[in-house]
Structure formats: structure tokens, C-alpha cells
Amino acid sequence: xSAQFDSTASVESGQKTKDQTNGHxxxxxxxxxxxxxxxxxxxxxxxxxxxxHIYFPTPDALRxxxxxxxxxxxxxxxxxxxxxxxxxxxxxxAARHDAWPDDGTPPGSNLPLMQRQLLDEWSIEVGVLNPxxxxxxxxxxxxxxxxxxxxxxxxxxxxxxxxxxxxxxIIVPWEDGELSAAEIDRWGSxxxxxxxxxxxxxxxxxxxxxxxxxxxxxxxxDLPIAIHFxxxxxxxxxxxxxxxxYIEDHxxxxxxxxxxxxxxxxxxxxxxxxxxxxxxxxxxFAWIPPMLWRMDxxxxxxxxxxxxxxxxxxxxxxxxxxxxTQPMEEPFRPEQFRQLLGQLDLDDRLLFATxxxxxxxxxxxxxxxxxxxxxxRRKFMAENARxxxxx
Amino acid sequence: xxxxxxxxxxxHNEVPNLETLYPYLPDHWLDYCxxxxxxxxxxxxxxxxxxxxxxxxxxxxxxxxEVRSCALRDVEIGILNCAYRVQSVRNEDLAAxxxxxxxxxxxxxxxxxxxxxxxxIVAPSHNPALAAREIERWGDHxxxxxxxxxxxxxxxxxxxxxxxIYAAAVKRDLAIxxxxxxxxxxxxxxxxWPSYFIEDYTGMAQVFQSQVISLVCEGAFxxxxxxxxxxxxxxFTWLPSLxxxxxKEWKGLRHNTPYVRRPPSEYMRAxxxxxxxxxxxxxxxxxxxxxxxxxxxxxLLLYASxxxxxxxxxxxxxxxxxxxxxxxxxxxxxxxxxxx
Numbered sequence: 041x042s043a044q045f046d047s048t049a050s051v052e053s054g055q056k057t058k059d060q061t062n063g064h065x066x067x068x069x070x071x072x073x074x075x076x077x078x079x080x081x082x083x084x085x086x087x088x089x090x091x092x093h094i095y096f097p098t099p100d101a102l103r104x105x106x107x108x109x110x111x112x113x114x115x116x117x118x119x120x121x122x123x124x125x126x127x128x129x130x131x132x133x134a135a136r137h138d139a140w141p142d143d144g145t146p147p148g149s150n151l152p153l154m155q156r157q158l159l160d161e162w163s164i165e166v167g168v169l170n171p172x173x174x175x176x177x178x179x180x181x182x183x184x185x186x187x188x189x190x191x192x193x194x195x196x197x198x199x200x201x202x203x204x205x206x207x208x209x210i211i212v213p214w215e216d217g218e219l220s221a222a223e224i225d226r227w228g229s230x231x232x233x234x235x236x237x238x239x240x241x242x243x244x245x246x247x248x249x250x251x252x253x254x255x256x257x258x259x260x261x262d263l264p265i266a267i268h269f270x271x272x273x274x275x276x277x278x279x280x281x282x283x284x285x286y287i288e289d290h291x292x293x294x295x296x297x298x299x300x301x302x303x304x305x306x307x308x309x310x311x312x313x314x315x316x317x318x319x320x321x322x323x324x325f326a327w328i329p330p331m332l333w334r335m336d337x338x339x340x341x342x343x344x345x346x347x348x349x350x351x352x353x354x355x356x357x358x359x360x361x362x363x364x365t366q367p368m369e370e371p372f373r374p375e376q377f378r379q380l381l382g383q384l385d386l387d388d389r390l391l392f393a394t395x396x397x398x399x400x401x402x403x404x405x406x407x408x409x410x411x412x413x414x415x416x417r418r419k420f421m422a423e424n425a426r427x428x429x430x431x
Numbered sequence: 432x433x434x435x436x437x438x439x440x441x442x443h444n445e446v447p448n449l450e451t452l453y454p455y456l457p458d459h460w461l462d463y464c465x466x467x468x469x470x471x472x473x474x475x476x477x478x479x480x481x482x483x484x485x486x487x488x489x490x491x492x493x494x495x496x497e498v499r500s501c502a503l504r505d506v507e508i509g510i511l512n513c514a515y516r517v518q519s520v521r522n523e524d525l526a527a528x529x530x531x532x533x534x535x536x537x538x539x540x541x542x543x544x545x546x547x548x549x550x551x552i553v554a555p556s557h558n559p560a561l562a563a564r565e566i567e568r569w570g571d572h573x574x575x576x577x578x579x580x581x582x583x584x585x586x587x588x589x590x591x592x593x594x595x596i597y598a599a600a601v602k603r604d605l606a607i608x609x610x611x612x613x614x615x616x617x618x619x620x621x622x623x624w625p626s627y628f629i630e631d632y633t634g635m636a637q638v639f640q641s642q643v644i645s646l647v648c649e650g651a652f653x654x655x656x657x658x659x660x661x662x663x664x665x666x667f668t669w670l671p672s673l674x675x676x677x678x679k680e681w682k683g684l685r686h687n688t689p690y691v692r693r694p695p696s697e698y699m700r701a702x703x704x705x706x707x708x709x710x711x712x713x714x715x716x717x718x719x720x721x722x723x724x725x726x727x728x729x730x731l732l733l734y735a736s737x738x739x740x741x742x743x744x745x746x747x748x749x750x751x752x753x754x755x756x757x758x759x760x761x762x763x764x765x766x767x768x769x770x771x
Contacts, residue, residue: 130684244623245630271622278641279619279634281586287648287687288587288641291680292621294672295637299620302633307626326672329718334666334711335633337743341483342629369675371725372696376671379721383713400683 080405081412086422087404088431089167090364091268091321091393092158092206094199095133096173097149105190113183121177122243122274127286131399139397147397151203158396159205162404165422166431168207169195170237170268170321176214177239177272184213188223192233200232207429209237209266217253224254228261234429235264235319240296241271247300247307255313262315264362264428267300269293269322297323298331301357305335308348310356317428319362322395326369329383332357358386362428364393365420366402374410381416391428392421435758438765441663441706441735442502444511444541444550445492446471446533455532460525472529474516474614476583481628482741489739495544502738503547507762508771511541511550512579512610512663518557519614526555530565534575542574549769551579551608556596557615563595570603576769577606581613582638582665589642589649597655604657606769609642611635611664636711639665640673647677647698650690659768660703664737667705668712671725674699700727704768706735707760710743720751729756733765 096102103111131137139147139157148154159167175191178184188211195208210233212220220236227233236258244250246267258265270293276282277289277296297320310316335353343349349356363386371377381387394402404421412420425431446452449471453461463469477484479491489501503509515533520526533553541548552569554562562578569575578600586592588609600607612635618624619631619638639662645651652658674696681688681695691698712719723729729752736745749757765771 130687241622245620245625246622248623248626273622275618275621275623277621278587278645279621279638280582280584280588280613280641280645281590281615281617283587283641283645284590284649285687287677287680287684288644290684291648291677292641292644294676295640296621298637299622299625299630299634302630303620303622303625306630306633324672324676326675327669329713330666330668330672330711330722331633331636333668333713334636334709336714337709337711338629338633341741342481342632344482345627345629367679369672370679371671371675376721376725379718379725380672383718383721 078406079410081408081417083405085418086165087162087392088422088425089158089164089394089396090391090425091366092154092167092169092396093148093398094169094171095146095148096194097145102190105194106186110183110186119174120179121174122179122272124274125272125277125282127289130286134399135397136399136401151199154396155203158394164205166205166207168209168234168429169199170209170266171195171211172239172268172270175211178213181213181216181219185216185219185223188213189226192223192227196232207234208232209235210263212236212238212254214238214251214254215243217251220254221257224257224261224263228257228263233263235266237266237268239268239271240293240300240323241273241277243273245299245303245307247303247309252309252312255309255316259313259315264317264319266319266321267297294324294327298327301331301361302335305353305356306346306349308346310360311348311350316360317362318360319364319391319428321364321393322366323363324367324369325363325365325384325390326380328363362389362391362424364391365407366393366395367400368407370409377410387416387419388424390420391425435761436507437505437734438762438771439502439506439509439736439738440661440733440765441708441737442498442509442511443493443739444498444513444537446513446515446536447492452529452532452536455535457528460528463525472516472519474519474612476516476612476614476631478628485739486741491739493739495541498738499545502736507547509548510576510769511537511548512608513537513551513553514581514610514612515553516581516612516614517553517555518581518584523555523558523561526557527561527565530555531568534565534569538572538574548574549576549771550574551577552605554578554596556580556593557585559593559595563599566596566599566603566605570599570605575605576771577608577661579608579610582609582611582635582642583613583615583619585615587642587645587649589645589647589651591649594654597651597658601655601657604770606659606661608661608663609639636666636669640669643673643699643703644677647695648688648691650688652698652702653690653692658702661733661768662703662705663735664706664708666709666711667707667728667732668722670699670705671722674726700731704731704733704764706733706737707745707748708735708737708742710745710748712743712747716747716751719748723751729759730764732760733768734761
């Protein structure tokens with residue numbers, strides 16, 4: 041596991057910095073964040089990994105699932121999304137260095153390698169696939185719908201059929217509520233699909249009514265809606281314009297998740313769809329308590345604008361939302377992490393995730409910075425996901 | 432416990448209307464304003480009649496008499512934050528002249544009439560060169576203690592385009608105050624335009640978070656080691672979570688920004704101060720005490736009433752503090768930060 045992200049190692053070894061500073065010169069960091077050897081948790085529970093990424097090995101692999109018309113389209117015009125907000129990733133494909141298959145295809149595109157590095161290595165009981173291949177971000181919505189359907193067929197044929205430990209996401213062209221509803225209806229009764237997958241940076245806040253047909257379909261099939269880190273929506277990635285660096289793009293994603301939760305709650309989605317469940321994936325979770333405090337406070341004073349919100353936002357959040365663990369914020373002192381869990385009050389809602397094969401992978405024994413009691417470990421590592429996804 | 436001296440770091444003195452500024456505008460812009468339908472900046476970031484805009488018995492745009500009798504009662508010094516959004520006026524020359532007029536009005540109608548008040552320089556920060564000129568115009572006036580910038584701008588404030596503003600502020604030993612609001616034209620969230628004011632209002636805390644990330648990660652505090660930034664009316668309970676997240680990001684990605692030499696939370700502690708209203712407090716006081724401890728809040732928070740806005744009862748926070756901590760938050764932090 042030598043190449044995976046290890047915060048302790050990366051702080052204390054400044055040796056790689058010099059080559060990558062573009063002439064700014066390497067400055068070793070202050071010693072104040074050097075830590076004791078990282079805590080390792082016992083691996084004595086079942087493990088369900090709720091965030092695994094897979095990719096098409098080649099453009100032809102995608103095309104083989106498209107009909108002839110869209111094959112031609114894809115060859116001629118490619119994938120056209122909302123460009124202009126690209127931050128070069130820290131690593132090629134944002135991947136672990138050791139996750140590249142020998143044949144040069146992208147990390148996450150090779151089932152045997154993923155089985156070896158992830159499912160077997162860590163005895164993962166069930167893994168949920170979240171393919172971030174771009175179907176939902178196509179400006180050509182008809183192509184996006186075909187792309188989504190192709191991705192769903194590919195997941196079944198090449199991942200779920202040969203590997204029974206895996207589950208899939210229904211990929212949808214989310215900027216069109218009706219097309220997305222149709223895709224959810226197509227797969228909703230298939231036991232291999234456990235949620236419909238959206239991305240955090242959608243074109244509009246997800247509470248807006250254009251997205252509601254998709255939520256209605258999810259309710260029909262009792263499927264959660266998952267919202268995953270990332271996306272490019274054609275608007276600046278902060279409420280104050282475009283920052284310069286990948287660290288701001290990556291580190292700023294919790295602000296997008298907060299915007300989506302605020303929208304889903306205040307625009308009345310949860311009142312309209314009282315059985316709907318949301319899963320927030322790869323957004324961290326330390327921002328949740330202060331956001332809920334602010335929302336409750338605002339609702340008490342400004343709630344007359346949103347009379348459809350008939351109970352405190354924090355109550356709605358705790359009833360409708362689940363949250364994956366990676367990448368989790370790491371408090372300065374161990375007791376602060378326990379304080380955070382107390383403020384969160386979401387012991388039944390945290391879902392362990394590795395984010396394989398990305399660079400900020402969380403290993404099951406090193407994800408949590410402090411020891412947790414066995415009951416919490418059982419819930420976080422597998423049982424919360426088992427209940428949510430009916431595994 | 433006797434009430435400590437208070438320095439109130441957020442009192443609003445809003446410009447009543449465009450006509451108020453007519454005596455201070457050059458002839459060209461005076462004619463232009465009279466002949467056109469221009470009514471002043473059109474930022475809709477805080478509608479005047481929403482329930483939070485004014486507390487009982489106060490007005491959304493209090494005059495000096497009201498500020499004296501209500502906001503300055505039991506207050507040693509009050510810092511005025513005029514939220515006139517010249518940045519939302521696209522014509523940058525008009526915006527610059529409006530800013531000068533607002534500042535002249537602040538001197539004549541507020542600072543010269545009430546010695547307990549200090550004020551914030553309004554500047555056309557969407558054109559940093561013009562903004563720097565405005566800061567230089569007023570920087571030697573002892574009544575001005577900071578430059579006020581709306582939290583929502585065209586680019587995050589760590590961007591080097593704003594360096595002329597920081598250079599001018601640092602030269603005059605002025606603080607930068609980043610304040611709720613702004614109307615730069617793009618959406619207030621990273622995912623488009625929400626439907627309701629309550630979303631804009633709640634979401635403003637995320638814009639503050641983005642600004643903290645930008646100021647630290649784009650190296651503003653390395654380029655300007657004496658730069659001091661107050662975050663005004665954006666809440667503070669989110670600060671520990673942001674420190675933890677960005678420190679972790681920096682461990683993995685600091686080769687991306689090699690000029691960020693220290694853990695991000697160290698820059699936050701050294702350069703940022705946050706006003707206490709709105710509290711956005713948890714219902715459980717134990718949780719608020721944890722938040723205060725986690726970020727070392729006794730050295731970071733500045734007492735503020737946010738007059739005339741209507742917020743939570745600040746005693747919920749102040750009652751958790753020791754006498755020493757109360758003294759710091761109620762006055763000593765502001766006295767040091769604003770050189771009072």
C-alpha cells in the first residue's frame with residue numbers, strides 16, 4: 041500500500057516537493073503538524089465500501105454500448121460538457137500511483153486489478169460503484185441520455201455479472217428531469233442498482249423544480265439519490281468567482297455540498313417527497329453541524345419565505361440524509377473528533393468509503409483518526425450501508 | 432460579573448438614498464445621475480424589509496441619532512460598516528466617484544459628529560487600482576480603521592489582482608473587513624442560482640469559507656505578512672471544520688502552492704478575526720463551548736451587535752466565557768486589531 045495517501049508520511053517527507061514547485065523553491069513545513077504514528081483500527085467488522093470509481097478503459101469501450109448513430113456522434117464531436125473550470129489534478133487521473141493497470145488503461149478500468157487491490161486486499165463484502173464518466177454533464181441532453189444508458193449497461197455486463205460483490209449506480213442525464221426519471225424507471229427494479237448518482241456541481245441547485253421528476257422516480261423505486269464530489273457546471277466554483285488552485289477546488293467542495301443541502305431543504309424537496317433519501321459522497325462531514333445550526337437559526341427568523349418547510353432543517357437533514365466518510369476532516373486533537381461525532385448525531389448515517397482508485401484513498405484501518413467503539417465501527421464500516429442499500 | 436467595556440465591530444450606517452450623495456458628486460456624475468434613471472447600486476443581497484433587517488424599534492437604515500441612542504449605549508467605540516455596494520455598479524468610474532462621495536458623507540455626517548465612531552472605507556474593489564486610490568485618499572484620516580469589501584466578488588480575495596488594495600491598506604495600517612453580501616453578477620453558490628433569499632442568506636457562510644481558503648492558499652498572507660482581515664457577519668462556528676479540512680488538504684496538496692509555508696490554520700489564527708453576530712449557535716451550549724475551544728476563539732472573535740440587524744441573544748455566547756475571555760472578545764481583541 042506504499043503509494044496510497046498517508047497524511048503522516050506526506051507531512052514529514054518533504055523530499056518530493058522540490059521537483060514540483062515550479063521554481064518557487066521548496067520550503068519545508070513547520071513542525072507543528074507532525075504527528076505521532078497514525079492510529080490503526082482493528083479490522084474486526086464487515087466492510088462495505090460505498091465509493092469505488094470505475095472508468096471505461098478506452099473510448100471504443102464506451103462506443104460499443106452506444107447505438108450506431110451515437111457512436112458516430114461520439115467519434116465526431118466527443119464529449120461536450122461545461123468547460124472552463126479545469127484544475128489539473130495533483131496526480132494523473134487523480135489516481136493512486138499503484139492503481140495503473142500494466143496495459144496503460146486508466147486506473148479503475150480493470151476488474152482483476154481492482155479485485156486484488158481493493159476487494160480481496162481489504163476483504164470488502166460489498167462495494168458500490170460510482171462511475172464518474174460524464175454522462176450527466178453533456179450539453180447535448182439526448183446524447184447524455186444515451187451515454188447514461190450505455191454506462192448502466194456496461195456496469196451490469198462488465199462489473200456486476202463477473203463480480204457479485206459489486207453494486208452499481210444508475211447514471212442519469214440529471215440536467216433533464218424527465219430523461220433522468222426514464223432512466224431510473226428502466227433500472228429501478230434491478231437489484232444490482234442501489235442508488236441514482238448525481239454530482240455536486242450541477243447547473244442549478246438541486247432543489248429547483250426541474251429536477252423533481254427524477255426524485256419522483258427515485259421514490260417510486262425506493263432508491264436513494266447519491267450526490268458525489270465534483271462536476272463542472274459552467275459557473276464559478278465559489279460564490280465569489282474562480283480560485284487559482286486545485287487545492288481550492290478540492291478543499292472547497294464542502295461549500296458546494298452545503299449549497300445543495302440548503303437548496304434541497306429550503307426549496308421543499310423533502311416535504312414534497314417524504315420518503316426520499318440522499319447520500320452525500322466524498323464531501324466530508326465536519327461542516328454539517330455548523331451548517332445545520334445556521335440553517336435552523338435562519339429558518340426561525342426567515343422561515344416565512346418558505347412556508348413549505350414545516351420543521352427545523354436539522355430535523356429534516358437527520359431524517360433524509362446519509363453521508364460517506366472519505367475524505368474526513370481531521371481535528372487537531374483526538375477528543376475533538378469525538379466532539380464532532382457528538383455534534384453530528386449521525387451515528388446511524390455515516391457510511392465508510394475508500395474512494396478507490398483515487399489519490400486520497402482511505403484504507404479501512406486508517407480512515408478514522410481515533411479509536412472508535414465496536415458498535416460505531418460496525419455501523420460505520422458496514423451496517424449503516426447494509427440497511428440503507430438493503431444489502 | 433460586571434459588564435466589560437465593549438467595542439462594537441459591526442454597526443451599519445447605510446446611505447439613505449442616492450440624493451444623500453449629490454452634494455459630494457462631481458458635476459459630471461451629478462448630471463448623469465439626475466438625467467438617467469440611475470438609483471444607486473441594485474444589489475439585492477439584503478432586502479430592507481426582511482425580518483432580520485431590523486430589530487424591534489429600529490430602522491433598517493438608522494440615522495446618527497438612532498445609532499447614538501441605541502447602538503452606542505454602553506459601547507466605548509463603534510465601528511461603522513457601510514454596505515453601499517459600489518462594486519455592483521458596472522461603470523467603474525461612476526463606482527469610484529460614488530465611493531468617494533460615500534466616504535466624504537461618512538466623515539461629515541458620522542465621524543465628525545460622534546467621537547466614539549470609527550468607519551470603513553468604501554472602495555470600488557472591482558477595479559483594484561481605483562480602489563487603492565480611494566484608500567490612499569482617506570487612509571490618513573484617523574476615523575477610518577478598515578477597508579470594507581463585500582464577501583461576494585468577481586474573484587476570490589486571495590487572487591493577486593487585489594494586491595493593490597492590500598498594499599494600500601497595509602501601508603496605512605488599515606484592516607480589511609470582508610462583509611456579508613455583494614452582487615458580482617455570477618451565482619452566489621457553486622451550483623447556480625437558488626430560488627429564495629433564505630438560501631442566499633444561509634449560503635453566505637460558504638462564501639466566507641471560500642474566501643478564507645483563497646486568502647490562505649493563494650498566499651495573500653505571505654505576500655502581505657501584516658495584512659489583517661476581519662470576517663464580518665458571516666458566522667464563526669464553521670471555523671474549526673474549515674481549519675481541519677484545509678490543513679488536511681495542505682498535507683496532501685501543498686506542492687500545489689509551495690508559498691503556503693505553514694499549515695493553513697496557522698495563517699487563519701494569525702491574520703483573521705471574526706465578528707460574533709450572527710452567532711449561528713448550536714442549541715446545546717456544550718457544543719458551542721467545544722467550538723470555541725477547538726479554534727481558540729478567545730483570540731479570534733470580535734464583539735459585534737450588527738445593529739440594526741436582528742440576531743440571536745449574544746449572552747448565549749458571552750455567558751460561556753471567563754472574565755478574561757470576555758474582556759478579550761468584548762474589547763481587547765478589537766483594540767489590538769483596529770489599533771484603537
